[in-house]
Amino acid sequence: MFLQQLVNGLTLGTTYALIALGYxxxxxxIQLINFAHGEVYMIxxxxxxxxxxxxQVNFVLAMVGAMAVCMxxxxxxxxxxxxxxxxxxxxxxxxxxxxxxxVLQTGVTLLRGGPNPLxxxxxxxxxxxVLGPVQFSLIQLLILxxxxxxxxxxxxxxxxxxxxxxxxxxxxxxETAQLMGINVNRVISFTFALGAALAGAGGVLVGMxxxxxxxxxxxxxxxxxxxxxVVGGIGSIPGAMLGGIFLGIAEVMGVAAGFDTYKEAIxxxxxxxxxxxxxxxxxxxxxxxxx
Amino acid sequence: xxxxxxxxxxxVLLLALAAAGCSSSQQAEQPAAPAExxxxxxxxxxxxxxAHYGIETLKGxxxxxxxxxxxxxVAGKKxxxxxxxxxxxxxxxxxxxxxxxxxxxxxxxxxxxxxxTLTAAQICQPAKVVLLSAGAVGPGVVExxxxxxxxxxxxxxxxPAVTKYLANELKWKKVVVVTTTGLPYSEGLTGIFKPALIxxxxxxxxxxxxxxxxTNFSAQVTxxxxxxxxxxxxxxxxxxxxxxxxxxxxxxLNQVMVGGDGLLGKELYQLGxxxxxxxxxxxxxxxxxxxxxxxxxxxxxxYKNKFGTLPDMFASQGYDAVMIxxxxxKQSNSGDPTVFKTALAQTKNxxxxxxxxxxxxxxxxxxxxxxxxxxxxxxxxxxSVIPVAQP
Amino acid sequence: MEIVREFFSNPYYVxxxxxxxxxxxxxxxxxxxxxITGQFSFGHAAFMSIGAYxxxxxxxxLPLPFLLNLVxxxxxxxxxxxxxxxxxxxxxxxxxxxxxxxxxxxxxVVFINLKVTGGARGLAGIPKETAPWLVLILxxxxxxxxxxxxxxxxxxxxxxxxxxxxxxEAMGINTVRYKIQAFALGTFFAGISxxxxxxxxxYLNPSDFGFARSFEILNxxxxxxxxxxxxxxxxxxxxxxxxxxxxxxxxxxMLIYGGLMVAMMIFRPHGLLGGVxxxxxxxxxxxxxxxxxxxx
Numbered sequence: 001m002f003l004q005q006l007v008n009g010l011t012l013g014t015t016y017a018l019i020a021l022g023y024x025x026x027x028x029x030i031q032l033i034n035f036a037h038g039e040v041y042m043i044x045x046x047x048x049x050x051x052x053x054x055x056q057v058n059f060v061l062a063m064v065g066a067m068a069v070c071m072x073x074x075x076x077x078x079x080x081x082x083x084x085x086x087x088x089x090x091x092x093x094x095x096x097x098x099x100x101x102x103v104l105q106t107g108v109t110l111l112r113g114g115p116n117p118l119x120x121x122x123x124x125x126x127x128x129x130v131l132g133p134v135q136f137s138l139i140q141l142l143i144l145x146x147x148x149x150x151x152x153x154x155x156x157x158x159x160x161x162x163x164x165x166x167x168x169x170x171x172x173x174x175e176t177a178q179l180m181g182i183n184v185n186r187v188i189s190f191t192f193a194l195g196a197a198l199a200g201a202g203g204v205l206v207g208m209x210x211x212x213x214x215x216x217x218x219x220x221x222x223x224x225x226x227x228x229x230v231v232g233g234i235g236s237i238p239g240a241m242l243g244g245i246f247l248g249i250a251e252v253m254g255v256a257a258g259f260d261t262y263k264e265a266i267x268x269x270x271x272x273x274x275x276x277x278x279x280x281x282x283x284x285x286x287x288x289x290x291x
Numbered sequence: 292x293x294x295x296x297x298x299x300x301x302x303v304l305l306l307a308l309a310a311a312g313c314s315s316s317q318q319a320e321q322p323a324a325p326a327e328x329x330x331x332x333x334x335x336x337x338x339x340x341x342a343h344y345g346i347e348t349l350k351g352x353x354x355x356x357x358x359x360x361x362x363x364x365v366a367g368k369k370x371x372x373x374x375x376x377x378x379x380x381x382x383x384x385x386x387x388x389x390x391x392x393x394x395x396x397x398x399x400x401x402x403x404x405x406x407x408t409l410t411a412a413q414i415c416q417p418a419k420v421v422l423l424s425a426g427a428v429g430p431g432v433v434e435x436x437x438x439x440x441x442x443x444x445x446x447x448x449x450x451p452a453v454t455k456y457l458a459n460e461l462k463w464k465k466v467v468v469v470t471t472t473g474l475p476y477s478e479g480l481t482g483i484f485k486p487a488l489i490x491x492x493x494x495x496x497x498x499x500x501x502x503x504x505x506t507n508f509s510a511q512v513t514x515x516x517x518x519x520x521x522x523x524x525x526x527x528x529x530x531x532x533x534x535x536x537x538x539x540x541x542x543x544l545n546q547v548m549v550g551g552d553g554l555l556g557k558e559l560y561q562l563g564x565x566x567x568x569x570x571x572x573x574x575x576x577x578x579x580x581x582x583x584x585x586x587x588x589x590x591x592x593x594y595k596n597k598f599g600t601l602p603d604m605f606a607s608q609g610y611d612a613v614m615i616x617x618x619x620x621k622q623s624n625s626g627d628p629t630v631f632k633t634a635l636a637q638t639k640n641x642x643x644x645x646x647x648x649x650x651x652x653x654x655x656x657x658x659x660x661x662x663x664x665x666x667x668x669x670x671x672x673x674x675s676v677i678p679v680a681q682p
Numbered sequence: 683m684e685i686v687r688e689f690f691s692n693p694y695y696v697x698x699x700x701x702x703x704x705x706x707x708x709x710x711x712x713x714x715x716x717x718i719t720g721q722f723s724f725g726h727a728a729f730m731s732i733g734a735y736x737x738x739x740x741x742x743x744l745p746l747p748f749l750l751n752l753v754x755x756x757x758x759x760x761x762x763x764x765x766x767x768x769x770x771x772x773x774x775x776x777x778x779x780x781x782x783x784x785x786x787x788x789x790x791v792v793f794i795n796l797k798v799t800g801g802a803r804g805l806a807g808i809p810k811e812t813a814p815w816l817v818l819i820l821x822x823x824x825x826x827x828x829x830x831x832x833x834x835x836x837x838x839x840x841x842x843x844x845x846x847x848x849x850x851e852a853m854g855i856n857t858v859r860y861k862i863q864a865f866a867l868g869t870f871f872a873g874i875s876x877x878x879x880x881x882x883x884x885y886l887n888p889s890d891f892g893f894a895r896s897f898e899i900l901n902x903x904x905x906x907x908x909x910x911x912x913x914x915x916x917x918x919x920x921x922x923x924x925x926x927x928x929x930x931x932x933x934x935x936m937l938i939y940g941g942l943m944v945a946m947m948i949f950r951p952h953g954l955l956g957g958v959x960x961x962x963x964x965x966x967x968x969x970x971x972x973x974x975x976x977x978x
Contacts, residue, residue: 001517008509033776084948090775091722092947095904098897099943106937114338115378117506117530119562128543137541210506211537212530212562217506223787223893230780255510260500261472265791268784275781276769381804385885393694410885413806473794473802502802 003134005256006249011140011209013248014147018202019225020232020240021154022195028171028235029191030086035097036077038222039104040196044070044203045120045213046108052121059123063146063204070200071193078192083185101218108215117214120207143205150198151241158237163190171235220264224251227271233284242282329368329626331356331613332375332391334401334411334422339379340503340530343556344403344605348425349374351602351609352400354593355617365617366624375399381407388414397626398423400612403605404553405429406475412439421628421635423616425608428552428575429479433654438632442611442648442656444575444679446480446551449661451487452679453573456663457549458491460675463521465494469511469535469548471527472500480526480551488524496520501531508538516542523548529556532570533563540566547571552604560669567666574604576645577662577673590644603671604645611643696814697882702922703817704878707824709902709918710911711871716900717909718832719864720844721770722779725786726872726899731891732789733759733873734880735799738808741881748811752877759873760866762789767862774847786896793888804887805880812882820878824871828911831867840864841909901943907956916954 019041026034044066051062081100085093109115127138158164166187170177178184206221207213224247232243247267254266274281333352335345349372356370364370375391377384384402388411391399399415402408403426415422416436424432424441428449433439457463466488471477488495496518499511512535523539525532525548532554539546548554549571560567578591578601590610594602619635620626639649649657658679665674708730715723737755740746769781794802831837842850843857851857880886898921906917925935946953 001513004513004516005510008513012507012509027776031776033780081944081948085951088947088951091716091904091908092951094722094776094779095900096944096947099940099947102897102936102940103944104940106934106940110934110937114342116339116342117562119564122564126541128541135543139541210534212506212534223783226780227784230777252510256514258500260505260511261502261795262791265788268787271784272769272781272788275773275777279773279777381887381889385883389697390694410804410806413885 005252007134007136007140009249009252010245011143011248012252013245014143015202015206015209015244016221016225016228016248017241017244018147018150018198018205019221020229020244021151021237022192022199023226024229024232024234024237024240025167025171025191025195027229029167029174029188030082031090032082032093033097033226034082034192034195035094035222036081036101036104037074037195037199038218038225039101039108040070040074040077040218041199041203041206041221042108042213042215042218043073043104044196044200045207045217046112046118046203046215047200048204048207049118049120049213052123059142059204059208062123063201066200066204067197068200070196070203074192074196075189078189083188101222105215105218112215115215117212120211120213122211123208139209143209146201146205150201154194154198155237157194163187167191224264224267227267231270231274231281233281236281236283239281239283246282327368328371329365329620330371330373330394330396331616332373332394332396332399332401334375334377334384334388334391334399334407335403336379337374337376340528341379341404343529343558344426345376345401347603347605348400348403348609348612350594350598351425351606351611352613354590354597354606355610355613359613359617365620366626368626370613370617375401377402377407381410385410385414392418392420396420397620397628397631398616400425400609400616402427404476405432405479408432408441409435409475412436415439419629421616421632423612423635425612426552426605427476429476430483431475431479437636437654438628440635440650440654440656442608442615442643442645442658444645444658444661445655446483448679449573449575450480450483450551451490452661452677453549453663454484454487454491454493456675456677457522458493461521463493465496465520466522466524467497467499467515467518467520467546468495468524469499469501469526471503471531474503474527476551476553477526477528480553481524484524484526501527501535503528503531505531506534508535509542511535512538512542512544515539516544520546522546525550525554528553529559530562533559533561533567536563536566536570549573555604555664555671560666560671563666564669568668570666571674572664572666572671573661573677574664575658575661576604576607577664577671578602578607579662579673579676586642587644587646607644611641611645611648614643615641615648698923698926700812700814700817700882701879702918703814703821704812704875704882705899705902705922706821706915706918707817707878708872708875709899709914710824710828711868711875712899713868713903713909713911713914714828714831714840714871715864715868717903717907717914718837718844719840719861720847721861721864722775722782723766723865723868724779724783724893724896724900725766725789726782726869727891727893727895728786728789729759729763729869729872730876730879730895731793731886731888732762733876734886734891735793735805735876736873737877738805738880738886739798741809741811742805742807748809748881752874752881755877756870756873759876760870763865763869763872764862766869767865770861770865771858783893783896786891786893790888790892793891799886799888802888804885806885808880808884808886810881810884812878817878820874825911825915832911836860844909901939903953904943905946905953907953910953910955913953913955 022037047066047069048062051057051065081096082093124139129136166182170187228243228247229240233239251263251266254263333349335348336342337345360369375387377387384407398421400423405427408424408427412422412435416438421438427441428443428446470481547569552574554572555574583591619631622634623631625631641648646658660676660678663675664671712726715721733755736758737751740751770778793799799805839855902917902921903914906913
C-alpha cells in the first residue's frame with residue numbers, strides 16, 4: 001500500500017513540478033515571483049475544458065490548445081504587469097503580480113458565472129493497469145508520461161538551442177547578457193511562454209485527473225508549487241522538478257497518515273525549514289550579495 | 292506610457308468608485324419600510340458550494356409568500372422577502388445576518404446548513420429576531436435560544452432509521468465512514484451514525500477524513516482499497532461526495548455510498564455521473580408524485596408548472612417555513628417576533644407540504660417519515676419511505 | 683449636522699466606521715514593518731488572528747477585564763512577530779515575503795485544526811466589548827505613537843534599514859535589533875486590532891485571516907503610500923468604505939481591486955500620498971510669505 005501511495009504522490013508531484021518550473025525559470029531571469037502563474041495553470045484547465053466539452057476534441061489537441069492559449073496569456077501578463085516595472089523597487093512587481101492574479105481569478109469567475117466547480121468531462125477511460133503490487137490508472141500513467149516528456153523537452157530547449165542559451169546567460173548575469181547583444185525582452189517573453197506552456201498542460205492533466213476545476217484552483221496549487229520550486233532550489237530547473245515531486249509525495253503521505261486537515265501547511269512548513277537551514281534549496285546555487 | 296495619462300486613468304478609476312458609491316448609497320437609504328409590509332429575511336447562498344440548498348429554499352419561500360399575499364397577506368399586511376446571500380462563506384453569513392436584522396425583518400428563514408445556522412442563531416437570539424431554519428438537521432441548534440426554530444427532519448432520528456434499513460433490508464455488515472472535518476453538519480452526522488451502526492450490528496472497518504473543497508482523494512481511497520466493506524457512509528456535501536465516488540471507481544472500488552441531505556443536490560449526479568449511480572441519500576421530504584395528496588400534491592404540481600422539475604426537500608421546507616411563521620403571526624395577529632414567538636413554539640399538527648409538523652417542548656420539530664432516495668439514471672428516485680421512531 | 687446625527691445613529695454605519703478604525707490600526711502596524719522598515723510581510727492577518735483568538739479565549743473562559751485580554755492578545759501576537767523577526771535576519775526581500783506568507787498560511791491551518799478555537803466552524807459567542815469610542819481612542823493613540831516613532835532617531839534608523847541595509851549596518855545601526863523590534867511593534871498593533879475585531883463581530887473564523895486578508899491590508903498601505911502614515915489612513919479609508927458602496931457590483935469588486943493594484947504600481951508606485959510630506963505642506967500653509975523663494 002505504501003508503494004501505491006507513492007504512485008499517488010508521484011502523480012501529484014509531477015503536476016506540482018510542471019508548475020514549479022514556470023516559477024523557477026522566471027525567477028532565475030528577473031528575480032520576480034510570478035504570483036499570477038497559478039492562474040495561468042487555472043486558465044489552462046478551463047481552456048482544456050472548453051475544448052473537450054464544447055468542441056469535443058481529443059485530449060492531445062486539448063492540451064496543445066491549452067498550452068498555446070496559456071503562452072499568449074503569459075506573454076500578455078508580462079507585457080502589462082511586469083515589464084513597465086523592471087526598474088522599480090522590489091515590492092512593486094510583487095504587488096502587481098498579486099493584483100494580476102486577482103484580476104484573472106475574478107475574471108474567470110465572472111465569465112464562468114460563479115466560483116463553483118465545473119466537472120471535467122471524461123476523456124480517458126478508467127482502465128487500471130496492474131504492475132506487481134501497485135496499480136496505475138490510465139490517467140496516472142498519462143500524467144507521468146506527458147510530464148516527463150515535457151520536462152525532457154524543456155531540458156533540450158534550455159541546453160541545446162540558442163534561445164535556451166540566451167535564457168541561461170540572462171539568468172546568470174542580466175546586464176552582461178544585454179551587453180552581449182541578447183535581446184533580453186524577447187528572452188524574457190520566451191521564458192514566460194515556456195513556463196506557461198508547462199503550466200497549461202498541467203492544468204489540463206489535473207482537470208482530467210480530478211474531474212473538477214474551479215476559478216480558484218490556481219491559488220493553493222500555485223503557492224504550493226512555488227514552495228516546491230524554492231525547496232528544490234529556485235533558479236534551478238532540475239531543482240523545480242525534484243522539489244515538485246518531493247512535495248507531492250510528502251503531501252500524499254501526510255494525508256495517508258491521517259493529516260488531511262494539515263495538508264495545506266505541509267508545503268509551507270517545508271518551505272520555511274528549507275529557507276532557514278538551506279536557503280538556496282536542495283539543488284540551488286548560493287547567491288552572492290554584492291554591495 | 293505617458294505618466295500623465297496614467298495618473299488620469301487612476302483618478303478616473305477612483306472617481307468611478309466614489310461615484311458608484313454615492314449613487315448606490317442613495318438607493319440604500321430608503322425611508323423606513325411602510326408599516327404595511329412584514330419582512331421575512333432569506334439567509335442562504337445563491338453561489339458557492341451550498342448554492343443548491345439556498346436557491347431551492349428561496350424558490351419555496353417565494354411561492355409561499357406569493358400564495359399568502361394572494362389571500363390578503365398576514366395580519367393585514369403583505370409579506371416581502373429580503374434576500375441575504377452569503378455565497379457559502381461563514382463570516383460573510385454573520386455579516387449578512389446582521390444586515391438583515393438592521394433592515395428590520397420579523398423573522399429569518401435560514402440557513403439551509405447546520406454550521407451557518409449555528410452562527411446566525413448566536414446573532415438572532417440576542418437581537419430577538421426569530422430564526423427558522425429550513426435545512427439545519429444537526430444537533431445543538433434550537434438549544435441556543437427561544438427565538439430559534441427549524442422545520443426539518445432531524446438527523447438524530449432519521450439516521451438511526453436509515454441505519455436500521457441498511458442492516459435489515461440491504462444486509463450491510465461492514466462500512467467505511469467518511470467525515471468532512473471542520474463541517475459541523477458532517478461531524479454531527481458522523482456522531483449520530485456511529486452509535487446507530489454499532490447498535491444495528493454493522494462494523495466500521497475504517498474511518499477517513501476529508502475537508503470541504505478537497506478534490507484529491509487518491510490517498511484516502513488507496514487506504515481503503517485493501518479493505519472489505521459493503522458501503523460508504525458519507526456524511527458531507529454533494530461536491531466532495533461525487534468526487535470521492537469517482538476516485539473510488541477509478542481505483543476499481545464499486546461500493547455505493549449513503550448519506551444525508553447534504554448530498555441532496557443535482558450536482559451530485561452532474562459531477563458524479565456514473566460513479567454515483569446506486570448511491571443513496573435520505574431526506575425529510577421527496578416529491579413522491581404517485582402517493583402525494585392534499586397540500587403536498589398541490590405544491591408539487593404548482594412547483595412543476597413553474598419550474599419544470601419536481602421540488603426537493605429544500606424548496607418544500609422553505610415553503611413550509613414561511614407558512615409556519617405566517618400561521619404563528621396570524622394567530623398572534625402580529626408581525627413582531629417578541630409577540631408571535633409564543634404561538635410559534637406552540638405549533639402543533641401543522642399540515643405542511645413536507646408532512647405533519649409539531650414542535651415539542653424543546654422546540655424541536657417532530658416529523659415522520661424519512662425518504663430514502665437513490666440515484667438512478669441521473670436523477671433521484673424514491674427507494675423507500677421509512678417510518679421514524681419518535682424520541 | 684442633521685446628516686451627521688442620522689449617520690451616527692445608524693448602527694450599520696457605525697459598525698462600518700468602527701471596522702475601518704480597527705483595520706487602520708492593523709494597517710499602521712504593517713506600514714511600520716513594510717513601509718518604514720522595508721521588511722516584506724505578507725502574513726500580517728495571521729497576527730491579527732493570533733491576537734483575536736487569544737483575547738477571545740481569555741474573554742470566554744476567564745473573568746478578566748476586557749482591556750487586559752486585549753493587551754495580552756497583542757503581546758501574544760508580538761511574541762510570534764519576534765519569532766518571525768528571526769528569519770528576517772537571514773532572508774531578504776522576496777524570500778522574506780514568501781516566508782511570512784507561509785507563516786500566515788500555517789497559522790491559518792493550525793487554527794482550523796485546533797479544537798479549542800472551534801476549528802473550521804469558528805469561535806462564536808464572544809462578548810461584545812468593542813465600543814466605537816474605544817476604537818477611536820486607540821486609533822488616535824496608534825497614530826500618535828507611529829508619528830512620534832517615524833520622526834525620531836528611531837524612525838530614521840528604520841528608514842535607513844529600508845533604504846540600504848548594508849550601509850545602515852556600516853553606519854553603526856544594529857539592524858538585527860531594529861528589525862526584530864519593528865516586527866514586534868507592528869505585530870503588536872495587529873494583535874490589538876484582532877482582539878478588537880473579535881469583540882465587535884463576536885465571531886471568529888480562521889478563513890477570515892488568510893492570505894486574502896493580508897493582501898487586503900497590504901493594499902491599504904500601498905494605495906496610500908508605503909511609509910506614509912497619512913497615506914495609510916487614506917488608503918484604509920478608501921478601500922474599506924468602497925465595498926460598502928460597491929455592494930451592488932460586489933462581483934466586480936475584486937476585479938477592480940486587482941486592476942487598481944496593477945495600475946497603481948505602474949503609474950504611481952509611491953501610492954497616493956507617498957513622497958508627499960504633509961509636514962511641509964502644513965508649514966507652507968501656515969507661513970505662506972516666507973516660503974516664496976528668492977526669485978521675484
